[in-house]
Amino acid sequence: MIFEALLDVSSDKRHSRYFNQTRSHFLFRRIRIIALMLAIIQPAWLAIDYLLLPQSMFESIAYSRAIAASACLALGIWTQFRYSLRTAQLRLLLLVMILSAFQVATSELLIIHGYSTNVAGYQFFPFMIICMIAIFPLSITEALIYILVVLFIELLTQFARQKLGDVDSINNLWLLAVLGSISGWAAINQLSMLLGLYRQATRDALTGLANRRQALEQLESELLRHQQQQHSICVLLFDLDKFKLFNDTYGHAAGDIVLKSFAHILKKQSRRRTDLPARYGGEEFLMILPGTTASDALVIAESIMEACRNAKVKTPSGDSIGFTTSIGIAEYQAKETCDQLIHRADKALYEAKANGRDRACIAEANQDYTEVIA
Template identity: 55%
Template sequence: MFEVMNDLLSAGRHSRYFNHTRSYSLYSRVRTIAWILVVLQTAWILVDWLLLPEDVSSTIAYGRIAASASCLALGVWFSHPYRLEVSLFRLLLLVVVLTLFQTWSNWILVGEGFESEVVAGYAFFPFMIITMIAIFPLTILEVAGFATFVILVELITQLWSGKFGLVDGLNDLWLLAVLGCIAGWASVNQLSMLLVLYRQATRDPLTGLANRRQVMDQLDGDIAEAHEKGTPLSVLLFDLDKFKSFNDNHGHAAGDLVLKQFSKILKDNAKRKVDLAGRFGGEEFLMILPGLNEAEAIEVADAVRDGCHNTKLKVPTGEEVSFRTSIGIAVLHDKNEDRTRLLQRADEALYAAKDGGRDRYMVAPLDTGADAA
């Protein structure tokens, strides 16, 4: 329960791979709402013309056009759909645009003596903005930030217009707070559901590590980024030594315990948010280490081997068992190298480690053969 609450409280514990998924969800929803608002804001100019004096409706029309233009810019902003900070900034801009229009239009209407007639698309603006939060998968801290911003703007507006302290003003603030809680609950539930669906789609059910599909997808992206930025990228391919014989001797239940414990060792050594450990298939595992060179990858390999050496497991038969792993290391060097070739070199290094006596790592060179640990 505590771990779930931490996941929902802030994005600090989310992997960058989940952040990519959430970022795209925010990106697509902000753009959809922006396009809807372009149409509604423009169409509402006719409603203003019917209900307000010509000089007032004309002045407010400029604000609506400016707000529509801003929403249009958000609607056609296609860049960086998978960067969470950019997607959250998009959402912040949408909230700010709507809040600025609401504040400015109220200022015009109050200045013209229409404070008792602020209807037809003005009085409900703060409530629309705060309930809009429910559409997005946000953490508790993010919801609190957006809701606090909207309520503070309303409070400042009431202080300026003299409405604060009156029954109507207090009712509006109370209603905003209640709607903020409801919208926040819905938003956090969306995040929780997204987390569950993401983990079901991308996690190996036994070990909790990334499944093969996610590993392959992410490796493609990390290779492309490494080529683009000129940064190193290392992959470690693991195979549990004599695991089939272990299963034959101790049973599959004992084998599952070993797989889970080895997965924990990998998680403990995939320390950065950019690192990804996954189950490649059977007793094979893969770790992707963006930004790490050969020497740094070797340090990780040694740490994993030490973790295996220091682990004793009690299996269902009551025996205490240990396990070992062989590791193939491949570092991306060639700018034309793709996923297939990189994994092939790691696999060749892994087989060299097994042929060399197991419980060791081997580093794949660019040419044939491998360097011993």
């Protein structure tokens, strides 16, 4: 259990594309707020610099603050690709680099003029940057990268100042490493909590699949992506055959076992991270297949039906029984809504059940149905 939890937060490779989209937007909002706050605070801090620094030096510091504030403002108003995880990671790296570049430039100016210990805030800048990491939900890999970037910049700064290896420099590196460990742990813990809340809100408690709400939200998202990229989308609507009779015969506990077994089959057949199997309600299930045509979806449907025929579940009474499923397949048509797409799949499912069950039926564009007996 602990090992599984560690794997969950080790990197984004184990996360679904849908969770990564959620986390990306979460990161985007936090980075944006911090960037805009810094864009305001940087110029405001000039009042303190004006009181403590000579005029000649104040101008150089003011230019540095203006550049840093402008960069933070640009980062704050950059709103494109807010659901892209790679873009979110780039945003955070840019924020760290902007602040680090400002800290290095201004610290050098202060040291040259002998004001490094006279002005509040500058000597604590690296520690502020590394503590800031705790604000974001990051994986172990991401947190480690950002911490190492800050430490590497501090090492280069110390080397440039020819202070690498002295007591104060070693103390600074040690303190940065300790603060980085604490901030990294906080960031990883945030990711774990976000992942847990996401799963509670979007997963069916019995089967572990996406719930109806999550499935419909993601289908809406895929339809929006279709408008931009023009890729095909298919939905498969499943109904376990004679499930009510099964419950009446073997009991609801046995029915739950069948639902879990079928969910396991859907998970195995969802070979891509973009495929989303979901429990639609009761014994009905839904699978969203982006980038898939009806003919390709049919191959997947046949594989699922075959897996169901080969599956045997053991009921609490000790009986070993099998189950089958009927499937309705619908490929997205231009200007079709989410409800219309699922309705066509439901019509195709009805045809499959009316023609003997344990079969798949493809909904045609004209709403006639082509029956396929596996």
